[in-house]
Amino acid sequence: xxxxxxGQPVLNPAASLPAQAPAPKTQPASKLIARNIxxxxxxxxALHDISLEIPTHRITAFIGPSGxxxxxxxxxxxxxxxxxxxxxxxxxxLLDGENLLTLDxxxxxxxxxxxxxxxxxxxxxxxxxVAYGLxxxxxxxxxxxxxxxxxxxxxxxxxxxxxxxLQKPASALSGGQQQRLCIARALAVEPEVLLLDEPCSALDPxxxxxxxxxxxxxxxxxxxxxxxHNMQQAARLADRTGFFxxxxxxxxxxxxxxxxxxxxxxxxxxxxxxxx
Amino acid sequence: MASxxxxxxxxxxxxxxxxxxxxxxxxxxxxxxxxxxxxxxxxIVALIVLELWTHSTPTVKxxxxxxxxxxxxxxxxxxxxxxxxxxxxxxxxxxxLLIAVPLGVAASVFLAEMAPPKLSDVLTFLIELxxxxxxxxxxxxxxxxxxxxxxxxxxxxxKAVFGFLPIFQGDFYGLSFLSAGIVLxxxxxxxxxxxxxEVLLAVPTELREAALALGxxxxxxxxxxxxxxxxxxxxxxxxxxxxxxxxETMAVTMVVGNTPKITASLLSPGYSIAAVIANEFAEASGDxxxxxLIFLGLVLFGLTIVINALARILILTTTRRGMK
Numbered sequence: 303x304x305x306x307x308x309g310q311p312v313l314n315p316a317a318s319l320p321a322q323a324p325a326p327k328t329q330p331a332s333k334l335i336a337r338n339i340x341x342x343x344x345x346x347x348a349l350h351d352i353s354l355e356i357p358t359h360r361i362t363a364f365i366g367p368s369g370x371x372x373x374x375x376x377x378x379x380x381x382x383x384x385x386x387x388x389x390x391x392x393x394x395x396l397l398d399g400e401n402l403l404t405l406d407x408x409x410x411x412x413x414x415x416x417x418x419x420x421x422x423x424x425x426x427x428x429x430x431x432v433a434y435g436l437x438x439x440x441x442x443x444x445x446x447x448x449x450x451x452x453x454x455x456x457x458x459x460x461x462x463x464x465x466x467x468l469q470k471p472a473s474a475l476s477g478g479q480q481q482r483l484c485i486a487r488a489l490a491v492e493p494e495v496l497l498l499d500e501p502c503s504a505l506d507p508x509x510x511x512x513x514x515x516x517x518x519x520x521x522x523x524x525x526x527x528x529x530x531h532n533m534q535q536a537a538r539l540a541d542r543t544g545f546f547x548x549x550x551x552x553x554x555x556x557x558x559x560x561x562x563x564x565x566x567x568x569x570x571x572x573x574x575x576x577x578x
Numbered sequence: 579m580a581s582x583x584x585x586x587x588x589x590x591x592x593x594x595x596x597x598x599x600x601x602x603x604x605x606x607x608x609x610x611x612x613x614x615x616x617x618x619x620x621x622i623v624a625l626i627v628l629e630l631w632t633h634s635t636p637t638v639k640x641x642x643x644x645x646x647x648x649x650x651x652x653x654x655x656x657x658x659x660x661x662x663x664x665x666x667x668x669x670x671x672x673x674x675l676l677i678a679v680p681l682g683v684a685a686s687v688f689l690a691e692m693a694p695p696k697l698s699d700v701l702t703f704l705i706e707l708x709x710x711x712x713x714x715x716x717x718x719x720x721x722x723x724x725x726x727x728x729x730x731x732x733x734x735x736x737k738a739v740f741g742f743l744p745i746f747q748g749d750f751y752g753l754s755f756l757s758a759g760i761v762l763x764x765x766x767x768x769x770x771x772x773x774x775x776e777v778l779l780a781v782p783t784e785l786r787e788a789a790l791a792l793g794x795x796x797x798x799x800x801x802x803x804x805x806x807x808x809x810x811x812x813x814x815x816x817x818x819x820x821x822x823x824x825x826e827t828m829a830v831t832m833v834v835g836n837t838p839k840i841t842a843s844l845l846s847p848g849y850s851i852a853a854v855i856a857n858e859f860a861e862a863s864g865d866x867x868x869x870x871l872i873f874l875g876l877v878l879f880g881l882t883i884v885i886n887a888l889a890r891i892l893i894l895t896t897t898r899r900g901m902k
Contacts, residue, residue, distance in 0.1 A: 380791060382787055382790065382791065385786070385787065385790065387694065387695070408793045408794070408795055409793070411790060411791050411792070411793050412792065412793030415791060415792070416787075416788075416791035418784050418787065418788065418791075420784055422782065422784035422785055422787075422788045424785065424788065424789070424803055424807075425806060425807050434789070434792060434794075434802075435792035435793060438789070438792060438793060438794045438798055438802070439792075439793050484788070487788075487792065488791070488792070491792055491793060
């Protein structure tokens, strides 16, 4: 287990060594460590040498203008970019000390769940949407699936709203409910990390608030990384915030510091609205 | 100031135009012309039905609707029955779909989901070219290549394994329901492939990614999520193919054997509605003969209408289930 101190890169890459001294309680271990990630779409380099650490059981937010690479980096963390042709990634992404770029891809994606910008429920019932991840990973026992579906929907703060219509099509739900259903679907396979790509950008403020409250509670269970266009959302929600610009990570620090006393001029310009 | 008044004058006059002046404005003319074009299409269809119906009266008067259930076809003694042709048309089309749907859907999954885009585009282009091959060419290929191949390589194994089934009994001379079904399947498979591929490509990427993000393999995502989401359009493509197969004339005429008989065996020669009209219309003598052929045409017309209506209903219900 790698133990990181915030702000300082871990220099010892020997992940297989026994755990080092236990971390102080205030400094959680890093769930994910990126080292020198470069990413290319064809000949275009979208990410330049990204190195960062994602602390476990915390919410990390990525902000930055459109096209800055924050979503690309998020999609690198569960290797979703591999579905695109002509892309290339190098560097290391350590999930609990193992380079996830070399692990089995379906395994990585089960451990690192994802919620997308547009709610994307399957054309199935509410129940089957949540159960899909369990079934596709080989869980067949009805009692276990029933229990996991209820638990996931409860965690996604949706159970009370849908418990009487589990066999209704997911498309009958409202936009906000659909997005919470997608969160429940991702939670059902108990991901160690949950990636969210602008999950509230299509939602109204009330639905957004519900999702934010939900994420705040979910960090007890999992490690959360969220990409958002909405700086207030990052400020409200995140423990740590990273600022991306032109494919580079400008800085990643405690959220309060990023918004009140950022270390870099570019960050300050962006969060104060002076940028672009 | 003067020019402002002038503009105001023109605008006022534009507001108080006469009927003919308004007509010259274009809206009414465009409305009328496009309306006529739209109605004309329906009128043509209605006239076709009317014409077929009028000219088939001798047959309807003589045989009534027993014509549809009678299997006698003996022009010399004036006996006419449509059943062998309806049977042959339905059987060959069904055979064609049985072969073409699995083949076409599998090919479209490869083209849409598996193949590199460039390869997919090239292959799709070539496959769509198949749809432009004249059907008489398919008929020739059927007679000179497929029929001998079926006789030499397909019939013996089929009879050896499934010989106990009534559909594979009797002697095989080449021209048969089976040959017609196989030729038809090759003719309709391009439609299934190109429509299904478009439908698959239209399935939102987010759905694929959602499945992949839960740990599904690419194949699981395709089979469990993408194909069900595309099922409506794929069914639509199959019905498009069916409509084409039902009406196909030339190639079927060349390989089906042109024998008005109803037999369970696919190895026997048969006949189809389109084939009998094409073969016998020019030589038909006597009102009853001609009107029987025309009535067969009406039956074929009705059959395709029913198939299309069924397709619509099917597609509607699947979409409704998918949406709500």
